[in-house]
Amino acid sequence: MNEIHNKLKNIQDSYNDLLNENKNLKIKIHEKSNEIYDIQNSKNIRLLYNTISNFSTNLSNKSIDESFISNSVPELVSSLRNISITFNKSGSILSDVLSDLTQQFIYLLNKTKENDQHRNKLLNEIEKLKKELNGITSKLEKEKNNNNELTKTNKVILENMDKVTNANKNLKEKMNNYIVQIQDKNKQISNMNDQINTMNKQITRMKPDSLVGSLQKRIQEGNVKLETIGSEYRKIENENNKLKISIKSINDQYSTVRKENQERSIEISVLKEQLEKEVQNYEELKNQQVSLLDEVK
Incomplete structure (x- = not known):
């Protein structure tokens, strides 16, 4: 310029x-x-x-x-x-x-x-x-405004990416905690199964009338615990699906902005070529004017 x-x-x-x-x-x-x-x-x-x-x-x-x-x-x-x-x-x-x-x-x-x-x-x-x-x-002013808007959009995307990173970190911690809880529940279930097997062996040797009520009660308690564990697992799975949807949306926004950045770069290159061409034209005009001035002198 x-x-x-x-x-x-x-x-x-x-x-x-x-x-x-x-x-x-x-x-x-x-x-x-x-x-x-x-x-x-x-x-x-x-x-x-x-x-x-x-x-x-x-x-x-x-x-x-x-x-x-x-x-x-x-x-x-x-x-x-x-x-x-x-x-x-x-x-x-x-x-x-x-x-x-x-x-x-x-x-x-x-x-x-x-x-x-x-x-x-x-x-x-x-x-x-x-x-x-x-x-x-x-x-150039229009391109400057577009770049400013693009910078704002990139800033928002970076902030969202930070949020996603933090959310992933929190989710990972929750998943680890849930895994530990599930492992504990599995151990409890395994122990209950062992107890049931032991009771079944006892039942085969004893009359069931005196043990049916106690056994049914313990089975019901085990089923309640299993239902609770299943509910917690489904809750974790729902949260994980929501997070996946959020991550996909942010990735789509990032792809769109990246494409716009590439288009802006192409437009800037075209403008640069036009500007260089204009400078060359003005250089030729200057040479013509110098020749005209020499003729006048």
């Missing part, structure tokens, strides 16, 4: 140089008018001086455009030629001076016209450059 602004400054400097050259050309016209006034204070010379002086005054007060060139210049040239004819008839040695002066005026005016045309071209190029710079600036 700094390089483009430097190119814009160089174009503005070239424009200022053209303005200064036009100013110098106008000063030269006034100097020629003063030279004529100093040659001889005769009627024809006075007429010549007044003609050139009026034209010089108009030149100082007006901008050089097509209207001025098409109206004032022919009038001046016609006046100069009429005065030249008068000089030739009288055999004045000033006829050669006047003829040369006329050519110098025409050259100066053409030079001024060329400079004004080049100045207008520079102004148009400057306006184009400003519009393109504004467009690039808008794109």
Whole structure:
């Protein structure tokens, strides 16, 4: 961006140089008018001086455009030629001076016209450059805003990932605790089975009437404990499923953001290529302007 602004400054400097050259050309016209006034204070010379002086005054007060060139210049040239004819008839040695002066005026005016045309071209190029710079600036600002939003989204995702990590850690601890509890319950069940087997052996040797009530009671207690263990296990399984769903949702968000990051990177690369191309175009424009300035000089 700094390089483009430097190119814009160089174009503005070239424009200022053209303005200064036009100013110098106008000063030269006034100097020629003063030279004529100093040659001889005769009627024809006075007429010549007044003609050139009026034209010089108009030149100082007006901008050089097509209207001025098409109206004032022919009038001046016609006046100069009429005065030249008068000089030739009288055999004045000033006829050669006047003829040369006329050519110098025409050259100066053409030079001024060329400079004004080049100045207008520079102004148009400057306006184009400003519009393109504004467009690039808008794109970069939009990309900056998008990146800011993307940064916020990434921050939220990182926070969620931290939460997931902590949740996994807590879940792992709970699972370990539940596993220990289940192992304890399994041991209890195993012990109860051993007791039941022992009781079954006793039943085979004894009448069941005296032991049926006690056995049924212990079996019911064992079933209640088994149901409690199963309920706790199902609760753990439900929590684990919810956590899996939450992790999947966060992973989907992360994949979407990662894809958007890749797309943003591609857009930034395209903008960078466009900017480099614009810089190259402005470098070529600068070279053309230098060539034009060399021709004007």
